[in-house]
Every structure is written in C-alpha cells, then in structure tokens.
Amino acid sequence: MAQLSITGLYLSLLGLLYVVLALKVVKLRTHFKVGIGDGGQGALARAIRVHGNFAEYTPIVILLLACAELNGSHPMIIHFVGAAFFISRIIHSIGITKSQGVTSFRSWGMIVSFLSIIVLALENIRLFLFA
Template sequence: MLNISITGFYLALLALLYIGFAIRIIKLRYKYKTGIGDGGHDELAQAVRVHGNFAEYAPLAMLMLACAEINGSSQLLIHGVGAAFFIGRILHGIGITQTQGPSKGRQAGMLISFATLLVLAIENIRLFLG
C-alpha cells in the first residue's frame, strides 16, 4: 500500500497556514469594505500577495515532496525538507506584512523555499537515476 503520511502531515500544516492567510484577507476586505482587488490599501495588497505567493509555491513543493517520499527517500530528508518549507512560508508571510520593501523575513522565507525546491529537485533526480 502506498504511504505518504509524512507528506500528508506537512500538507495538513500548510493547509492550516493557507486558511490562516485567507482569513486574514477576509478580515481586511471587511475592514476596508473591498470585495475585489486591494482597493488601494497596502495592508490588503500585502495579505493578498502572501496568500498568492503561497499558492504559487506550495503545490510544486508538496508534489515534489510526495514524489520523493513515494520513491523511497529517507524519512529524515522528507521531514527536514517539509519542516523547512513550512518555516520558510511562515517567515515569508511575516516578512511581507512587516514592510513593503525588502525584509529579512521575506528574504529568508524565499531563500528557504528555493533551497527546499532545489533539494527536492536533486533528490527526485537522484531517485530516478537510481
């Protein structure tokens, strides 16, 4: 039987984070009475980008994590990469909401996200090549 329970665990954590990001947008839309777009409100624009950036990166990362787990990668690597990606997404979200310009949280979050994608790409190629 196929078992990707580690990936499932990180998918669950990321789903909760995604819901949190969505709830923040809903609250800000209510606050600014803005149904579509950001209405020119920087705080809402930042929240929308946090949510959008998450939606752009998380599916690829989790698909690659699942492939690595299915194909026999070590549990330690799967946990390490899953945890790192989760932390990276939190840091990125915090970083964007702190300032409109560059921030250490945003930079660290993207660096961690890119690093996890790179590690997963290399690991999946390694597993394919045997």
C-alpha cells in the same frame, strides 16, 4: 498498522496555514469594505500577496515532497525539507506583512523556499537515476 504519509503531515500543516492567510485577507476586505482588488489599501495588498505567493509556491513543493516520499527518500529528508518549507512560508508571510520592501524575513523565507524546491528536485532525480 498502516504506513503514514509524511507528506500528508506537511500538507495538512500547510493547509491550515493557507486558511489562516486567507482569513487575514477576508478580515482586511471586511475592514476596508473592499470586494475585489486591494482598494488602494497597502495592508490588504500585502495580505493578498502573502496568500498568493503561498498559493504559487506550495503546490510544487508538495508534489516534489510526495514524489520523493513515494520514490523511497529517507524519512528524515522528507521531514527536514517539509518542516523547513513550512517555517519558510511563515517567515516569508511575516516579512511581507511588515513591509512591501525587502526584509530579512522575506528574503530568508524565499531562500529557504527555493532551496526546498532545489533539494527535492535533485533528490527525485537522484532516486530516479540510482534506483
């Protein structure tokens, strides 16, 4: 049996979330009849930022996750960080959707996202130095 990629699982879950977030933008653009920008519509502006923020943070985490997996990190570390990041992106999107201000969902979503990057970066450095 071929070895399955743990990173592939989280990339797939994040890919589906990406489409859900994009469809929310499309739905609001259609509703407000706005093709470019947010048309001054707060809900559309928030949906655009949720999608944009997701697109900004996800690539670095997936790359770090894939490197850690390829470098031989323990599968539980890959699963833990992959799941934490996926959940953090859901929590963050809920937080921004609720308000343009600071919310606990938004804050926790970003904290866990940053921690995911830090943990994976340190794990890759550890694996490199002690291989």
